[in-house]
Amino acid sequence: xxxxxxxxxxxxxxxxxxxxxxxxxxxxxxxxxxxxxxxxxxxxxxxxxxxxxxxxxxxxxxxxxxxxxxxxxxxxxxxxxxxxxxxxxxxxxxxxxxxxxxxxxxxxxxxxxxxxxxxxxxxxxxxxxxxxxxxxxxxxxxxxxxxxxxxxxxxxxxxxxxxxxxxxxxxxxxxxxxxxxxxxxxxxxxxxxxxxxxxxxxxxxxxxxxxxxxxxxxxxxxxxxxxxxxxxxxxxxxxxxxxxxxxxxxxxxxxxxxxxxxxxxxxxxxxxxxxxxxxxxxxxxxx
Numbered sequence: 001x002x003x004x005x006x007x008x009x010x011x012x013x014x015x016x017x018x019x020x021x022x023x024x025x026x027x028x029x030x031x032x033x034x035x036x037x038x039x040x041x042x043x044x045x046x047x048x049x050x051x052x053x054x055x056x057x058x059x060x061x062x063x064x065x066x067x068x069x070x071x072x073x074x075x076x077x078x079x080x081x082x083x084x085x086x087x088x089x090x091x092x093x094x095x096x097x098x099x100x101x102x103x104x105x106x107x108x109x110x111x112x113x114x115x116x117x118x119x120x121x122x123x124x125x126x127x128x129x130x131x132x133x134x135x136x137x138x139x140x141x142x143x144x145x146x147x148x149x150x151x152x153x154x155x156x157x158x159x160x161x162x163x164x165x166x167x168x169x170x171x172x173x174x175x176x177x178x179x180x181x182x183x184x185x186x187x188x189x190x191x192x193x194x195x196x197x198x199x200x201x202x203x204x205x206x207x208x209x210x211x212x213x214x215x216x217x218x219x220x221x222x223x224x225x226x227x228x229x230x231x232x233x234x235x236x237x238x239x240x241x242x243x244x245x246x247x248x249x250x251x252x253x254x255x256x257x258x259x260x261x262x263x264x265x266x267x268x269x270x271x272x273x274x275x276x277x278x279x280x281x282x283x284x285x286x287x
Contacts, residue, residue: 071168096227185225206286217286222279
């Protein structure tokens with residue numbers, strides 16, 4: 001196992017070196033630690049490409065060269081690219097990118113500087129969790145339908161805010177787009193060290209399910225890395241796919257971020273269900 005991890009690390013380092021060799025025209029500020037920023041961005045793109053949740057798939061073409069502007073401060077890292085027709089801003093640590101706190105596509109400007117300034121000045125929008133009318137207290141819970149009834153779970157509210165472009169460092173570079181492999185956790189079937197804590201969160205969630213329903217509800221957990229920004233969990237009722245919940249990490253533990261139910265989000269369920277099943281690690285029955 002240790003030897004396998006060594007080979008995997010060498011392979012990742014080699015691919016990243018190829019990726020970084022395509023960087024051109026880095027400013028001095030960007031060159032100071034461009035490797036770590038681009039590594040975090042590249043790993044996030046791998047995750048997004050597999051889970052179909054972010055980078056413009058139709059625009060990301062292997063071997064294509066695009067211009068990109070990076071911007072960052074102490075706790076955030078983002079990019080804009082006319083070639084990828086998108087901008088994104090993430091929370092950031094030294095090891096990985098976290099929650100996506102801003103996103104824009106269908107860029108209107110033909111100037112990368114102008115697009116970056118517009119993106120950073122506009123309200124930063126997080127994904128909105130749609131609620132079923134009459135679902136309960138709006139700030140800390142919502143209800144959703146399973147095959148056997150309505151269940152209430154806690155949910156974290158999205159937030160809005162403005163960013164001052166002047167608070168970000170910026171630099172531009174050209175990138176030759178490299179292959180985005182399946183994330184290491186899925187490809188190597190790596191069991192995460194915090195799986196027990198995630199299962200505990202699901203068991204706590206199960207406390208909201210009526211006792212008569214719990215025996216028929218199961219959670220399908222895919223392979224994930226502890227540094228992943230979220231984990232999609234497939235909820236099954238009587239053995240049939242019913243809905244999807246996603247868990248987010250608050251820096252200390254996994255908690256419920258939101259839910260896609262069959263009434264309002266069937267298309268999202270249809271999109272994510274086969275991906276979750278292809279990466280399935282374990283199934284936990286509601287206690």
